[in-house]
Amino acid sequence: MHEIIQYISSYLTSDKTPGAAGNMFWVLVYIMLVFAGLSVAVIAMNWLERKILAHMQVRLGPMRVGPHGLLQPIADAIKLLLKEDIVPSEADGFVFWMAPLIVVLAAFTVFVVVPFGPTHAITDMNIGILFMLGVSSLSVLGIVMAGWASNSHYPLMGALRSSAQMVSYEIAMGLAVVSAVMMTSLNASGTGTLSMIGIVQAQQAQGMWFIFKFFPLGLIAFFIFAVAMVAETNRAPFDLAEAESELTAGFHTEYSGFRWSLFFLAEYSAMIAVSSIAVTLWLGGWLRPFPNFLNGAPWDQAFCFIPGITFLFLAAMCFYNTMRMPKHPLFRVQTIGLAGFGVVLGLIGLVLFVPAVSVRVQDIFWFSTKVAGFMYVYIWFRGTFPRYRFDQLMQLGWKVLLPMGLGVLILTATVGLWPLIQQTIWHP
Amino acid sequence: MLIGGILVITRKNPVHSALALIVALLAQASIYLMLYAPFVAGVQIILYAGGIMVLFLFVIMLVNVERSMKERQFNSQWVVGIIAATALGGLFIAVYTKGNNIFPNHALRMTTGEAPNTQGVAIMLYGQYMFAFEIASLLLLVAIIGAVVMAKKRI
Numbered sequence: 001m002h003e004i005i006q007y008i009s010s011y012l013t014s015d016k017t018p019g020a021a022g023n024m025f026w027v028l029v030y031i032m033l034v035f036a037g038l039s040v041a042v043i044a045m046n047w048l049e050r051k052i053l054a055h056m057q058v059r060l061g062p063m064r065v066g067p068h069g070l071l072q073p074i075a076d077a078i079k080l081l082l083k084e085d086i087v088p089s090e091a092d093g094f095v096f097w098m099a100p101l102i103v104v105l106a107a108f109t110v111f112v113v114v115p116f117g118p119t120h121a122i123t124d125m126n127i128g129i130l131f132m133l134g135v136s137s138l139s140v141l142g143i144v145m146a147g148w149a150s151n152s153h154y155p156l157m158g159a160l161r162s163s164a165q166m167v168s169y170e171i172a173m174g175l176a177v178v179s180a181v182m183m184t185s186l187n188a189s190g191t192g193t194l195s196m197i198g199i200v201q202a203q204q205a206q207g208m209w210f211i212f213k214f215f216p217l218g219l220i221a222f223f224i225f226a227v228a229m230v231a232e233t234n235r236a237p238f239d240l241a242e243a244e245s246e247l248t249a250g251f252h253t254e255y256s257g258f259r260w261s262l263f264f265l266a267e268y269s270a271m272i273a274v275s276s277i278a279v280t281l282w283l284g285g286w287l288r289p290f291p292n293f294l295n296g297a298p299w300d301q302a303f304c305f306i307p308g309i310t311f312l313f314l315a316a317m318c319f320y321n322t323m324r325m326p327k328h329p330l331f332r333v334q335t336i337g338l339a340g341f342g343v344v345l346g347l348i349g350l351v352l353f354v355p356a357v358s359v360r361v362q363d364i365f366w367f368s369t370k371v372a373g374f375m376y377v378y379i380w381f382r383g384t385f386p387r388y389r390f391d392q393l394m395q396l397g398w399k400v401l402l403p404m405g406l407g408v409l410i411l412t413a414t415v416g417l418w419p420l421i422q423q424t425i426w427h428p
Numbered sequence: 429m430l431i432g433g434i435l436v437i438t439r440k441n442p443v444h445s446a447l448a449l450i451v452a453l454l455a456q457a458s459i460y461l462m463l464y465a466p467f468v469a470g471v472q473i474i475l476y477a478g479g480i481m482v483l484f485l486f487v488i489m490l491v492n493v494e495r496s497m498k499e500r501q502f503n504s505q506w507v508v509g510i511i512a513a514t515a516l517g518g519l520f521i522a523v524y525t526k527g528n529n530i531f532p533n534h535a536l537r538m539t540t541g542e543a544p545n546t547q548g549v550a551i552m553l554y555g556q557y558m559f560a561f562e563i564a565s566l567l568l569l570v571a572i573i574g575a576v577v578m579a580k581k582r583i
Binding site for chain 2: 126
């Protein structure tokens, strides 16, 4: 028993990711943790999307199933599992079966390199960002296959439109990513890095998040990536391919029950994946806000309290809403449920105050908070903007974002190499 | 990769052939990984499997495939096929066994895993082979302009 504790604690203070250390057991543990965390995040996203959209539209959203609709995602999951699995009669069986599989595999494999902390990634490839872009472009294939295998007009048109849109915006995404990767090479040895952990460490070494670097170039590159990532994941306002009123749900029209939930799972995972890319490249990954401006031990200590305070605040909101519940005997179970949920959140908050835990959880907490902020912005876009027509969408991708991306790339390269250019021009 | 390649040429349904080609290309990417070239593997996945195969699938799906699936398959030129395949196979074996003296600087030997592959490719591409790089990008530009000219409606 003592050896097991010693083995675990000796591992937790290592300075390499499990993949780099070659330790298969910890790699599997991390994979399980990331998979579980991702599933919980997708379920929470389902609930959050319906509630936040409802509140933006001045209505309440799901309130019946659990207290304030908290168990609604579980009800949805049970419904999807119990639905009849329909396969169209003329559909190509093998391709119909493979399409959701490919989309889900592509969306989940991306998380192998996502850096939750300097050693908290499953592995750290030195082509990390290239791997993420490549594997997420494999989901386009799954969508094309899904549309074709359904053997009907609406899914085929929806799939072709959707994949044309995804391929067009991948170009703008790639240009924005390259201009951020170029900023990692502004160090003493002049070599940049493509590894995700290396990019965040470059931001730490240069003392500035890349979104603020060479103002406004970092900001414009971030903006291009933000627009392109919303278009890449087929989310509003770029969701013509799967909107209900347009193409009767597009490429996943003929999928029902569990197969549809696989597409849905893959869509939310892809959203979280591209948000992780944006957070790593521009928003400083796991670094806390103001890493250099407010540096020093007292500020580090103050920021250490923020995870615990966040969970205690959420618990306080739960208790406040418990008191506002209607005092009717039919609501007794819901009131007790909400109070229990508040107690659980409060306990998590108290655990996060313990110094041994909070030091290790810091990086993961800041990364998750930034990605959660992106998720809120996704839902905000959905509730605010009207849908783009398909030709307006393609025009935006090719005629606006692509030239902007090229311009940002050239300007970033020029400004980054300015000392060298100066030297060459004036002291030949 | 072999299975993928064999499935490409034996399937009747062109979409199944395209999927088998995707499998073969992904296997090619893993072969690049085994040769200590992760950058080339990543770029292979992005460009080939994620870009070019999507274009293949677009064209296959927009063309009426049922008529071509009902046509009778024929291979009446199998003699010429066997001669060509044997000649190509002999060429590959000759280069593999005696190839070290053909290429300059013994370039046929495997690189070590020391320098990161991205840096190595970048230094070679923008240093020694800069001219070839510029000519290749000019070729791509000509292809793009040709596609636009052929597909436009009017000026």
